[in-house]
Amino acid sequence: MSDLPLIQADRAVEPPAATTTTGGRGRRLRLLSRTDRVVITLMVLVPLLLVTALVWLPALATVLLSGTDWDGIGPLSDIDFVGGRNYSDVLTIYPPFLPAVRHNLLWLAVLFLLATPFGMFLAVLLDKELRGSRFYQTALYLPVVLSLALIGFVWQLIYSRDQGLLNAVLGTDTDWYGDPSVNIWAVMLASGWRHVGYIMLLYLAGLKGVDPSLREAAAVDGASEVKSFFRVVFPVMRPINIIVLVVTVIESLRAFDLVWVVNKGRNGLELLSALVTQNVVGEASRIGFGSALATIMLVVSLVFITIYLATVMRGEDR
């Protein structure tokens, strides 16, 4: 079998030696056998159907429902269209909406300006092969394996006003989770605690992939440590930087679990995702109104997804 390739297209060409038993099949000189075509069709169709059924149809339905006042009860024929009323209600008479937008932006800013750079900084430090770097790596990454809901509970023990650790240690009686001017920061600290570890791991993986000869060359050319990072390593890591950026944006948009665990996204912790959930899920069943909020969130997300896809596809073309 030395003359056969190790992996060949399944019967792309009948091997000349095998003509004894399958002599009548010479006319099917296709590139792909029937099994291949069936398999490929299935492999395309099944994910396509799943994505359409589970992502695009619900998204489309959300947009359609946002023009209705459906309460989730009764047949679809009962649905009345109310035009843009839900949107105008969101913008004019729904007090939590503006704080939610503000908090989402604040969340993005804090993750982007503080947590992400800090995670990258830790990755660079750990990349230096410090003593015990495995330990630090594990310690910093540990929060990431916990779900945000669990993190909410853990930090509740620290933040509780009457029985929490923080007030007991500091001797204060700050209402960390209840005071609306404080709680968003308290929650973001908990969220950042997890985010830093995530970014650190992503970035560390990227740093390990950087060709060491680049750094050596920079060192030979007399570039300082800082300079060689910003001028050589950082530009080389562009794909990872994009991923880190997108992860940060996605994390800030889908920030939800933590505030939901704390107080269901009320009283200073309003977030778009929490408002959608309050309205759609649960007993309230303001499907139409909640769908309008979800559509607004979808539009915001699409902007970032488009940027991400455009970048990734451009990267593949090169």
Next chain:
Amino acid sequence: MSRPRTQAEYLARLVPPSVAGLNRRTLLAGAAGAGALLGTGLLAGCGDSDSGGSGAKSVSMGSNASDPTPKDVLAKVSAAFKTSSGIEVAINTVDHNTFQENINNYLQGKPDDVFTWFAGYRMRFFAARGLAGDVSDVWGKLSGFSDAFKKASTGDDGKQYFVPFSYYPWAVFYRKSVWQQHGYQVPKNLDEFTALANQMKKDGLVPIGFADKDGWPAMGTFDILNLRINGYQFHVDLMAGKEAWTSDKVKKVFDTWAGLLPLHQPDSLGRTWQEAAQTLQQKKSGMYLLGLFVAQQFNADEQDDIDFFTFPEIDPTIGAKALDAPIDGYMMARKPKSEDNAKKLLEYIGGVDAANIAVKTDPGTLVANSGADTSGYSALQKKAAELVGSATEIAQFLDRDTRPDFASTVIIPALQQFIKDPKDIGGLLTSIENQKKSIFTS
């Protein structure tokens, strides 16, 4: 295309890579198929709630009694029902909050024959939308319920859709030992109440325990002030969206509340009711307006030390005879698989035997049927039953008396906003009224 079936054939082919490839593909296709099957299986599983509903000798029940004590009560009641009727009850217990949040989907899917629910607006709403079964003929066989309970079980069309089982009143709770130590007296009107709270403040206590992290406990305070200032009928009309939130009557409620707020435990928005109840239990606060379930936070040997009074009179022409006392009970699905069995079960649940089981098993609740043997009640339960018995009107609590979308997406944020900033009452009420108009016209 002949696939090798045996190892010999496989070896004979002498083209292992493509054969291996084929196998891999088959495997993948199989996996995809299995995945699809699994997916549909899961989806089908979601809609399939008719566990053990077949046969004429069984009836299924959807229960939100996920806490140990209520669950135990239900298990004992259904066991006793089986003994008396021979009909097996298949109980499908779901976490309490999950049950409540999924109720719309649950009732529109394949609900169990009988399910747990609450009296109030939501019950009438389901009845009006045809999502609940008429149990008027069961009511014909029931006895021992006061008119207030029958009224609370009646839908908009005058038929009964609900069988009450238990209830608990909201009142102002305190520890007898603390009050004896300081010589406090139960206040008879708002002035005495305020004076008492101020005295407690001087004595180093937090006068009124308060917590609203979860959003609903403050509804109790709003309800009782509204009932005392404007009366029961106004409460009903306000909850039904018929009265304006911008009216002077509602404004007066918030003004009164704003006057009492400095006497409430501060920083309430970060505190759970359990934490607030514990400050009462630890003798750090003097009193706490909550439901009878506050007793859960007290140790067994402290139960006798708990006492309560109904919130005092504010307006002498209104009096202090109305209160919140939410009723829990059972409803029947619109199309039960076995209507006869479901009705027999409801009749049993509404009867004296089931009530007696609850009295013996759950010390934290009151049974609705007055025929029950209540000699097993604790002193606290006896007093609570007397309080509700003497009430002229019983409200169900804000979020059970109005549309759930209004209660959860408008009132909770609004009350929390008020607690944060009690000064801008006018702006707050305008915001509530605007949202109310939008919601109630939809």
